[in-house]
Amino acid sequence: MSRERLASNPTEISSRRNEERYRNLVENLGDIVYVVDMNGIATYISPIVKSVLGYSPSEITGRSFASFIYQEDLPRSLEYFQRTLSGQATVGEYRLIDKTGEIRWVRSSNRPILDGNNVIGATGVLSDITERRQAEERSKVSEAKYSAVVENSRDGIVVLQEGLVQFVNKISLELAGYKPEELVGVDFLEMIVPEDREVVAQRYFDRLAGKEVPNINETIIIRKDGTKLPVELNATVIDYEEKPADLVFIRDITDRKQAEELLRKSEAKFRNLAEQSPNMIFINKNGSVVYANQKCEDVTGYKKEEITAPTFNFMDLIAPEWVDTVRANFDRHLRGEEVPPYEYAIVRKDGERIDSLIFTKLIDYEGEVAILGTVVDISKRKWAEEELRQSFDKLLRTSEGTIQAMAATIESRDPYTAGHQRRVAELSYAIAREIGLQEDQAKGTRMAAIIHDIGKIYVPTEILSKPGKLSDVEFDLIKMHPQAGYDILKKIDFPWPVADIVLAHHERLDGSGYPLGLIGGNIPLEAKILGVADVVEAISSHRPYRPAIGIDKALNEISRQSGILYDPVVVNACLKLFAKKGFRFSDEITSETPLGRRNQYIGATTIN
Template sequence: MPEKQLQRISNTISFRIALPAFLTILLFVVAIFYVVLPQLEQSLLNRKQEMIMELTETTWSLIGDYHERELRGELSPDEAKRRAVLRIGKLRYGPEKKDYFWINDMTPRMIMHPYRSDLDGKDISDFRDPKGKRLFVEFVKTVEKQGAGYVDYMWQWKDDSDKIVPKISYVKGYEPWGWIVGTGMYIDDVKAEIAAIRNHLAAVSAGILVIISLLALYSIRQSLLADRERQRIFAERGELLKSLEQSTERFRNLIETTSDWIWEIDRDGRCTYSSPRVENLLGFEPVEILHASLTTFAPPDQAAEAGAAFAKLLAAGKPFTGFEITSLGKDGQVVVLECNAVPIFDERGQLAGYRGVARDITERKTAMEVLKKSRDDLHASLEETVASLASTAEKRDPYTAGHQQRVDRLACAIAREIGYPEDKIEGLHIAALLHDIGKITLPSEYLAKPTRLSSEEKALFKLHPEVGYEILKRIQFPWPVAEIVLQHHEHLDGTGYPQGLKDDEILLEAQILAVADVVEAMSSHRPYRPSLGIDIALDEIRAGQGIRYHAESVDACLNLILEKRYDLSYTMEEGGGGVG
């Protein structure tokens, strides 16, 4: 072929290879910067708005707590408001802990502003931002119209009164006191995050472009080399035929010297060829193997089972891998062989036999047995450790001794009833035994108090899932045990604690555990009350089915107790529990 024509063909091939690659990266960059990034920016802004709304709602609830104390007569109206202002004025959040909350009334008059104390107690109805917006009047209008909402305006940058930037705030009114509480986010923060993402995507895109370019160049080069190689093959075809004959001889030598045993059998399973390696594996000469079955050398107590399994494989006429045969060598040594084979067909397409390889896996099988024993020992150690941790928590609370074990047993029974996988039930079992481990930090007098807890004591008591999470999160369980413990008091409708999670935000194991925990707790005695009885407990989960509690778990629990007569009082010390 003329040199110029070959060059022209090579250039055409190069262009066809390179063009799709560069079009791909171009479409990638356009999609990232003109589709994905704008959506990401809007999504980020929406998340920030949701965040300030949630923070404001939380702060609003703090005001409600003080108002309740006022209504109960614990605090005077002035003292309740003073404490609320003092507490909210100290709240900070954000990366620099400079984001804050403020309070004004419906006049509007400033009640408290952490960074503008000069406005405290003053009429701010005519206070305007640099664009002339009467922002505090807008806050009042928003609350009067809809109770809560977002307002955008210009304001100083955190505690820097010389820097004025755009801001969006979420405000909510507290009607009993005529207050408005709010917090906000700075648009510049969102833009800075988007800029960082844009720069990162630009760097990634540039890297991808370089990689694709190199791959395209590599493909072009390989294509040119392939063209030259084809020319060389045509020129040396006669010589390669001779080399093929030599390669066949080398391949035969390789088969006969390889560390694996190569064999062929007919369709009845009788050996028609054996490589010399069989002598190293079993001690037999290749000629001694001919016309024998591969299962001939199985131990007498295994011969029938091995022969039947091998005959079934041969009858299928399909390739097989991983077939294990335990064989006895010539000197009586036990050898475990792993056989892989492909079928051989004659010119009429009929099965003629199999060609395969057998490998000595005796050491590997021994190692696997040792590994299995080690795993079993480790699992037993884990069970003992978990039991010790659970016992530690219950020894501080004699009134609820056995509670964690009964909850564990009921939760695992519910999980099996709904068809939950056994490997995940084992994780549920561990979490159930430890779900109240966080109570070890509670004062003993709280646990044994014969009367109901106060609001402050209840608030402290409700921290035990978070404490349990902190205790367990550094332990490398193969299941999300710490997260299950953290979420076991969450409800589907968001009324639970400590995070107020909803629906699919709650792990299924935690939803199952919540049902078991409620039923056991209500049907057991407590220091401040006698048992409410199993009927009251079942009425509670029926009333909350699909609202607070996982519907399928509630059905399973009711079926276990009412239909299958499940004994709720039975604990591990009495012979039950666990995942067995």
Template sequence: DHSPVGIYFLEGDRFIYVNPALARIFGYTPQEIIGKLDLLDLTHPDDRSLVELKIRQRIRGDVKHVRYEFRGVRKDGEVIFCEALGSRVEHEGRSAIVGTLLDVTGRKRMEEKLWWELGVKSAISEISRTMVALSSSVEEIAEVVLDRARALTGSPHGFASVIDPSTGSDVRLVITEGMKGCSLSIEGKSKAFSKGKDGRYPGLWGHALNTGVPFYTNLPEAHETFKGVPRGHVPIKCFLAVPAILGNKILGQVALANAPQGYTHQDLEAVERLVDLYALAIERERETQALKESEEKYRVLTEASLTGIFIQQDGKYVFVNERFARMHGYEVEEVLGRDYLELVYLGDREMVKSIVSRRLEGEEAPQEYELRRLTKDGRVLWCKMMAVRIQYKGRPAVMGNIVDVSDLKKLEVELRGSLGKLEGILEGTIKAFASAVEKKDPYTAGHQRRVAQLARAMAREMGLSDSQVEGIYMAGLVHDVGKISVPSEILSKPGQLNHTEFEIIKTHPQVGYEILKEIEFPWPVAQIVLQHHERLDGSGYPQGLVNGEILLEARIIAVADVVEAMASHRPYRPALGIEEAMREILQGRGTLYEPQAVDVCVKLFSEGGFRFDE
């Protein structure tokens, strides 16, 4: 009952037991589930066939153990992600299933964020590769930008446009996708639009160009600029537009329409990052046409790049943009003429040297790969490299760009770490609880649960983070686990303890710490258990800590522990009552007990209507 992991017992098509943790995961009480609901009732409709199959496989004996993920539905309708681990057992001569269940929604959200970031980085890499080829036209780059923007947002329709540099106002469509048969489709023909008499671009499509601000709307007909659509135009159900801006110049835009689920801020952020490169592509083409491939002018263009751009020849850097230099902590002048391997991590140099050699020899070599690089101050960066062989001043060279993906690598490491930690917590917690429950006395069980209940309510009232609140609750559930080492005759003695017996009792925080210290909790549970009998003035035990030396979590549990102990029956005395407990903590406020913890505890009982569960 006290496990933080959901535990269930399924017989036939009904739960015959669920613990409070499983009920909380789905927003119910155990009484609302046991005998009334089955696992399919708590399962998202789209995943019921999967869950039903897993149940049948175990009941039939096809498999004994199974572990799988599915989407659950809470009582309030919220969809959550769950991980189930179950085994087939025999119960009163019939097949049944006993298992555990974890809410892994947080992990799934992290994975979704990681996959989204990977999708955006992949799109940026593809656009960058297209831009590296100097022969690529703005139309070719626009096609890649629009294609990836549509894929990332699920948009069936979209267009990319540029502002005609000769007029500074006419908008020319560069590429349209998913709009065959629409009046806006260019299908190989040129199509341009101008500002209205008021000097503004009309309609939804002109709003981002007029304001220079990206936007989206999932209710286009309610938008101030919506004027309907022309005959033959694709109906607009939702709309997103991002202007292509470089410096303070609006160069064009990318617009999308009719994503099935509507648009979000995340969609807008993704398209903005792609359109930044599209703006560079538009500007690059203008500069290229105006200055006839002038290297100096190309340098000006690339200084605004979001990626590091370089050219290496004869083993040395002969061109780098500012972004490349800043990424490594140098000024451009410090990089030029430097051996290209000096900025490569020692362990990756042989790999990079081989790739560059093969590329220059015209042999097959990867155009895109990851490597570690070194900054001026010795930091290691994870980077994605995209490079091609070119002719520079009449001789072979390597030109490429580089993107810092260190944050992405960190996310991957954190994700792997969190998955491992979840498994460690599950196994360690179950072992700790099993050990404690087997040996604890009858008074400790209810006492720990009630202390945890009060401490959690106090922590919430004090405004602590959700993580701290959860950690306090978990520590409260096991704060007296060290009493398993105290002889039962002492724990249950009806009279006052003598000095020796009390000294034995006082060892239980240290014993509890020894039991819990190796378990990989995400909170300092073992330290909280060790310190829950410390007092602000140093009169506590076992270490005699004072004030700030004691964890806040331990100070909160100390107050909850005293209140519950005085309010409850003990072998050596009857219950003293809540009023007497309140007098004790108020009398010791600031000397023995944390003042804020005392104040919120008194408030919970006097104003909040707090009551201990039976």
């Protein structure tokens, strides 16, 4: 077309400019945009495909898009395509094969292309989710390993919250004779014989309150069939699903109890039983070992004759760091005090250390006071506990890695949003700790803050950085980002409720927030914290559409709206951090910095 014709046709010039503008927008998106005809033949694909799949657009256009789909996912992807051609918008995940033959996971959002009322093809956006999928797979492997350790434990394992059973492993069910659905949600004290319930309950509440109480105690549980089983309870406080809980190891001590009963009846029977015991059994009188069973010889490497020799120093069997503890507990026995079971380490004759659990009690031996000791090798249990701890730590690291990968995705597309999220995460964590949240809950709040605006990946960049008042349609699009973020995160099994926090971070106490219009107590505390931190950072920091307004005005705003829009406890903690504790963002941007001097226009609508 001639230049004269273009000049005489302003409509066509405007149309071409719009076409060029939208093409530039599409070709600079971080996701792949594609168009296919009714037969699935690619008629357009954005240049970013080269960095994701290794193919240039010319190598894909004109070919069936199905030829790039992983064979096992082809039926599912074709189903999406047929539904799109029927007029539906579809979203799905499947695998593509890149130019090198490697597999790449993508999330596909598709819409039909209409000519009047007729569908003439489909267009869609492909987001590379390979790293997220890999992180999810690593998380599943870690969880499977953790589950295997728990289910293969020789001890029963029970998790209690508010006295109710929340989790039981297979051994616990076998010990009690119940099915899982019969125990979960039941008051644990109902399984304890009535005469022991008060002691067990008191220790449970004292432990949760942080008081020092014996971790190990003996009791009797009532099985489903009414029979009674003597057990040892070894309990400690943990965080379970973001709440304090009691982790209880249950060990059947029937054999040990029977051994103790037989010992009281007859020394002869005692010796017979002790020699067959799988545990070390000894008698110490006046500081010397006067009896040691065969297991003592097998475990320590010393002959029984050596152990019971008058010149043998019993403390040579104890690891140096435990000598004072063992000696002090023996002295307590001799003063008539009860000593609960405790852990220590044995040193074999060859120097090898063995983690052990020792049970001691005073007895009458040949007319004199003596100490009867039963020592259990707990090396395997220690290993299992360490494996359990490492598995849980690995799960946390995997979750944090997933979040950091998502944050990196956002940063690559919109550095302003990324910097905003980092600063909001700093302030959210500080507020959470200031109001007394436990470290794990505060960490969950910080992790949610790091990616709280992930839903904005579906908002065009030119809207996010528009230097002026947003239209109603544009602002409605912005308001969709919490829901979009929730949809991205809800299927990822984080140790914290990250998706729920992200969904609610723009909700307000009076119900004026979005997207759900939640009121007061229906808003998660972590989301209330994130909401205040979000507003303070947004007002105080530079944006592409305006310079920084200042921290003082930001703090005045949340103070003015305290109890109306924002939780007063959260607001007071935030004000205290800045006024009394010297909190500052680690990478504050002001109007004096090069970035702060750019674009001095203050938009009428704040996007945060």
